[in-house]
Amino acid sequence: MTENLLIQDARKSLQISPEAAALYRSMKDSLLDHVNASMTEHPRIADLIGGNPMSMMRDNHSNHLDFMSTVFEFNSFELLVKTVPWVYRSYHAHGFSFDYFPPALEAWKNAVETFLTPEASKEINAVYDWMLKNHGRMIELSVLIPDKQEPHPELKDERKKFGACLLAADFPLCMKIAGSVLERENGQEALYLGLIQPVMYEIGRLWEQDKISAAEEHMATSMVGRVLAGLYARLPVSSANRGRAVVTSAPNEFHELGARILADMLEADGWDIFFLGANTPAEELIKLVKKADPRFLAISVTMPFNMDRVAAMISGIRNDPALSSVKILVGGAAFNTDRTLWRRLGAGAWAEDPPSAIRQVQSW
16 A cells, blocks of 8 residues: 555544544653553563663654654644654664564553543544554555655765765865855855755665764764854855844754754845754743744744644744734644645744745745
8 A cells, every 4th residue: 555545544534633632642641651661561672672772762652652642633644654654664774673563552552541531542542553554554665765856966976975074074075065066056055955955864864774873963964064154154145134034943853954054045035034943942932032023933843743842832922912923934854744734733834945935935
């Protein structure tokens, strides 16, 4: 069964009421403790998690709760179907057995039956039963690496060299390659979207496949930050004065490159940008938005399990009369997975990439 057919089947057979979704969310701590205890006591747990530390499993369970809360709250089964194969693929590459997932899903079912009402349990566990039924299909989908059409094909050689230099921590050569791309026509877009972003996607895939370590991925990300800082003074400057804007990553979101690329490209378009980086606490963001009084707020989300935090942040802004005029733009890999989810979260618009984001805010 293809991905699209699975999405259609889930939408047809599954539906979560607001009451059931809210109860699941309210019982998160109890559900998590129950599943952690259950899986820790599993007689084959060392084999199932591939000798990884228990803390890794517990972190994954916490992310599962946040992710499923979003799926339930917004009935986003497209997000579910498109994310689970990635979870299978990345877990398996890091040593988890595919056999880990059925007992883990059974543990979630048991926790739901223990702490939720019978009515809510029936709705929620219908989803977990559907996931168990399609376990084999999720494995099949997990081995299919999505094809990505990379922009600026003329930069293929530069991307290969730049990626190798990042992993070799060769900062001078990274600067040389990036600087030469910046000197080209439409150099900022070529640098950000033709060189840096595709290379970092590839480095993320290498980590996902356990071909590089988390430390190497972090080193590459840090090197890119140094490169961007080193080239900042050479970026184009606009004479336009479009007004203030705030750009941030979501709470608990530690991937900030996409937000930084957008911030820099908006600045070149004439916006006065307040860039907040990664993992901005919602309450602090709202304070700054009130102080800065921006034309719009842009929020970037990479990891799907952070969606519920974004929903809460948007709700807090929408419910504050002092912020009623602030438009909200969302984007990032998580929103690109379900391209209708932004409406249900209460955002004003969604953008697939920085150029479309710039077109959107210009229209505002």
